[in-house]
Amino acid sequence: THCHRLLLTGAAGKLGNVLRTRLKRYADILRVSDIADLGTALPQEELAPCNLADKEAVHALVTGVDAIVHMGGVSVERPFEEILPANIQGTYHLYEAARRHGVRRVVFASSNHVIGYYRQGDVIDANAPTKPDGYYGISKAFGEQLSRFYFDRYGIETVCLRIGSSYPEPIDRRMLITWLSYDDLEQLICRALFVPGVGHTIVYGMSANRDAWWDNRQAAALGYTPADSSEPFRVHLESTPPLPADDPAGWYQGGGFVKVGSFGD
Template identity: 60%
Template sequence: MEKPLKTHHRLLLTGAAGGLGTALRTRLQGNCDVLRLSDLADVGVAQAGEEVMLADLSNADEVNAMVAGCDAIVHLGGISVEAPFAAILQANILGAVHLYEAARLHGVKRIVFASSNHVTGFYKQSETINADHPARPDGFYGLSKAFGEDLARLYFDRHGIETACVRIGSSFPEPKDRRMLATWLSFDDLHRLITACLSTPVLGHSIIFGMSDNAVTWWDNSRARHVGYVPKDTSDVFREAVYARTSAPDLNDPAAIYQGGGFVKAGPF
């Protein structure tokens, strides 16, 4: 893998105990002098060049302390699956407000916000959309991420805080099913995308689809060329194996009709 580009002195990574946080932990160390790790769950012992500061995103005081002294933020924290609204409200909506307000108070001017493809989950898999298409969330989780994108725009317009809203597709070691042939984002490409967002001279408020260089895709990333993200991995190398172990989709199933997959019929309502 290429040598990381150092972009900041102290970088905050929220959601550091999660799957993507764990995958990025060592990768992001090369982007900064000090990587501050935060989560509600235990992230383990701080290694060289790391700090650990656990925080509950629903607690404004804890979030304020978590952000203090940081130069930029990679915000992966919160609930990453469909859940009852009360839980989503605390972690993803109030948590995002607390994070942006803390960033304003402490002069943080650049954030990479982990949005989601579920912001647009009710577009069909037969469509190709770009960042200008209106949100069509497929549940409370997607709704919370749409709120986060609007919140980020407000704090950019009012306070000049630049944000990359990265609509992460499916970031795993390899695609699990046929849907992920379109949505897959390798861990290395995720790191390349975050590095581009942290280092581009002018970020503004940008919505970027988080995907690798997949032949099949529903998302047009041309609105984000100014960021300089160039994916180097592709789901295509897994296509034969995915087809061999999966059956053809039922085209009457909403999970096969809509881009959000199973999320369009998941959850408590």
């Protein structure tokens, strides 16, 4: 459960910033990367500012690392022109660099938005056909497919984490179901990094919440045993007003993402 040099992309992002302190436990050196300002290097850190859309820069970024936790890219629904360089070209650059520089394991931050157009209440596992709820979800489905290809062709192992809603606490009714605590996120990443022989695996990032839309036995097979649950927040969240019955955000697993776009014309 330890490696020499671990690369964390998206380290200045919402979850990246949380992982920046937590992932140090699992590596001698944590190389932290982002297009945004990373501040000053903390102990054990190597700062590596990088635009994922810049192929040569990504090759330099990946040189000398043992494993990658890829959190980088746009993390919400945006116009395709913004998703393309960061999420699609960027993830391609990362896998090409991993191949060229001999990296054998990647943990890819996918998202529940690859299956966002399933209905709330439907129960699916990680083998269900994708139903992305926008360009962001499509880019994450691309990352899942790309990593599948790099495993089949080159043997680079990836665990894709279809993260639900990773926040300090669940903050709306949907998150009673989709919430992933930071401790559980850390545990899942640790399993994804160090369990031998994962091949190419897709798992859901959810805590041990009472109700689930996702059958997460692929995560259980990695030894993931979530410790947290949204249950302590239920009484409060169920006292907040429900969404109107005609609001699609309440129909689909992707929630409000199904309403974002079409950006412009």
